[in-house]
Amino acid sequence: MLFFRDRRKRRVCAVGLDGVPHGLLQRLAGESVMPRVAAIIGSGGLREMRASLPPVSSVSWSCFMTGANPAEHGIFGFTDVSADSYQLRFPTFTDLAVPTFWDTLGKQGRRSAVINQPATYPARDIAGALVSGFVALQLEKSVWPRDHLPALERMGYRIDVNTQKAREDPDGLLDDLDATLKARAEAVRYFWEREAWDYFQVVVTGTDRLHHFLWSAVDDADDPRHDRAMTYYRAVDDLVGDLWDRLHQGRPGDREGEGFLLLSDHGFTRLQQDVRLNSWLRESGYLSYEKEDPTSVADISPDTRAFALDPGRIHINTRGRFSQGCVDPDDAPALRQELAERLGSLEFGGRPVIARVFTREEAFHGPKATLAADLVAIGHDGFDLKGTSSVSLTSRECTPGTTPSCGASCRCPMILTYQSQPEQSSNGFPAEAPGPLASRPQSDHGGGRLTCGSTTSAASRRRSPGASWPP
Numbered sequence: 001m002l003f004f005r006d007r008r009k010r011r012v013c014a015v016g017l018d019g020v021p022h023g024l025l026q027r028l029a030g031e032s033v034m035p036r037v038a039a040i041i042g043s044g045g046l047r048e049m050r051a052s053l054p055p056v057s058s059v060s061w062s063c064f065m066t067g068a069n070p071a072e073h074g075i076f077g078f079t080d081v082s083a084d085s086y087q088l089r090f091p092t093f094t095d096l097a098v099p100t101f102w103d104t105l106g107k108q109g110r111r112s113a114v115i116n117q118p119a120t121y122p123a124r125d126i127a128g129a130l131v132s133g134f135v136a137l138q139l140e141k142s143v144w145p146r147d148h149l150p151a152l153e154r155m156g157y158r159i160d161v162n163t164q165k166a167r168e169d170p171d172g173l174l175d176d177l178d179a180t181l182k183a184r185a186e187a188v189r190y191f192w193e194r195e196a197w198d199y200f201q202v203v204v205t206g207t208d209r210l211h212h213f214l215w216s217a218v219d220d221a222d223d224p225r226h227d228r229a230m231t232y233y234r235a236v237d238d239l240v241g242d243l244w245d246r247l248h249q250g251r252p253g254d255r256e257g258e259g260f261l262l263l264s265d266h267g268f269t270r271l272q273q274d275v276r277l278n279s280w281l282r283e284s285g286y287l288s289y290e291k292e293d294p295t296s297v298a299d300i301s302p303d304t305r306a307f308a309l310d311p312g313r314i315h316i317n318t319r320g321r322f323s324q325g326c327v328d329p330d331d332a333p334a335l336r337q338e339l340a341e342r343l344g345s346l347e348f349g350g351r352p353v354i355a356r357v358f359t360r361e362e363a364f365h366g367p368k369a370t371l372a373a374d375l376v377a378i379g380h381d382g383f384d385l386k387g388t389s390s391v392s393l394t395s396r397e398c399t400p401g402t403t404p405s406c407g408a409s410c411r412c413p414m415i416l417t418y419q420s421q422p423e424q425s426s427n428g429f430p431a432e433a434p435g436p437l438a439s440r441p442q443s444d445h446g447g448g449r450l451t452c453g454s455t456t457s458a459a460s461r462r463r464s465p466g467a468s469w470p471p
């Protein structure tokens with residue numbers, strides 16, 4: 001059923017490009033891979049933003065959809081730790097502690113169509129329609145209202161590519177990315193026509209997946225899959241252009257671009273090295289395990305003083321905060337300072353690993369701040385700060401330059417708006433400067449090993465930083 005649409009009503013359309021750095025979008029636009037985006041950038045304002053802390057999709061998108069800090073909305077990462085059992089858990093949409101802006105719009109009588117929004121699983125009632133993005137386990141629980149499910153199934157809609165197969169079959173991943181984007185574009189057309197929306201949004205997840213598994217294909221023109229990767233970006237450009245055209249169709253009175261928004265949640269960079277923080281904490285005497293072959297922080301011993309969660313989140317095992325906490329709350333500040341300083345002196349191959357260490361107070365503001373990590377470390381470009389505990393990953397052997405376990409990530413997401421005049425770059429993160437608690441590395445090492453007693457093996461990435469996002 002088609003709804004009558006009031007052509008005088010102000011509408012907003014947002015396109016999210018997951019994991020697309022500001023610089024990459026500018027480059028692809030400049031190289032004519034994305035001519036529609038290039039034209040849109042030319043008439044609007046594209047700016048760098050700071051990513052969330054930590055700079056991962058679930059946190060960034062939760063900040064976006066609520067306008068709140070993690071200590072307000074309660075999503076601190078893809079995983080969280082139980083204060084009683086130390087078991088890891090995966091926060092879902094039901095953990096989001098504050099309303100989304102489309103909840104607020106709904107209360108004001110405005111309708112939204114939100115397609116493939118990360119961190120909204122399971123889908124719940126909104127004024128309009130919601131299709132959850134990753135992490136979403138079943139399509140049946142990802143669609144609200146449920147009436148839209150048969151139509152999505154008919155069009156072969158899929159929430160995400162098959163990431164299990166992605167590494168072993170990169171060409172299959174590219175086929176999967178194409179098919180997923182095609183079905184996503186069909187869903188866009190479907191909801192555009194069937195929902196009487198005031199706010200319309202779609203997020204493209206494939207860009208993040210492409211970067212995670214095939215960053216070289218995007219970043220290196222000599223990569224054998226570079227053309228395929230650019231073909232994918234051309235299809236993304238078509239989708240952005242189609243939405244732009246649709247928004248302007250039949251609305252000649254509007255200022256061009258009014259109500260159009262293009263944004264990403266974090267960036268990407270080439271992976272050089274995974275940094276296994278729990279291995280470093282163990283070797284530095286802050287953490288021990290009860291098992292020979294630990295698989296998670298649930299296996300730590302009661303005398304553990306600090307442990308890490310992905311990515312770069314360090315919790316002090318404080319008495320009162322955790323059931324087996326052994327650190328007196330009065331001693332926690334000094335331990336935190338010590339950890340921050342030692343993190344700040346980590347090096348690998350003569351390069352400083354940590355760009356900045358944020359304290360809880362610097363990173364988080366809100367009623368749930370006590371649940372946040374005590375420290376959030378941000379790596380320099382090329383270093384991925386892992387929180388794994390697996391013993392097979394605690395090897396000190398380093399293999400820089402091997403196939404990354406993930407592509408890279410995270411500083412400099414971007415936003416393109418037409419809400420106001422273009423402004424100066426707002427990326428004020430001092431990536432090269434250590435934070436107030438991190439001391440500058442003093443190098444006397446090199447040779448491809450983390451110094452300051454650490455760990456590592458495979459290669460990775462993850463950069464990013466900033467305070468919270470949106471700024």
Ligand SMILES: [Zn+2]
Nearest residue numbers: 018019057265
């Ligand atoms: Zn993302």
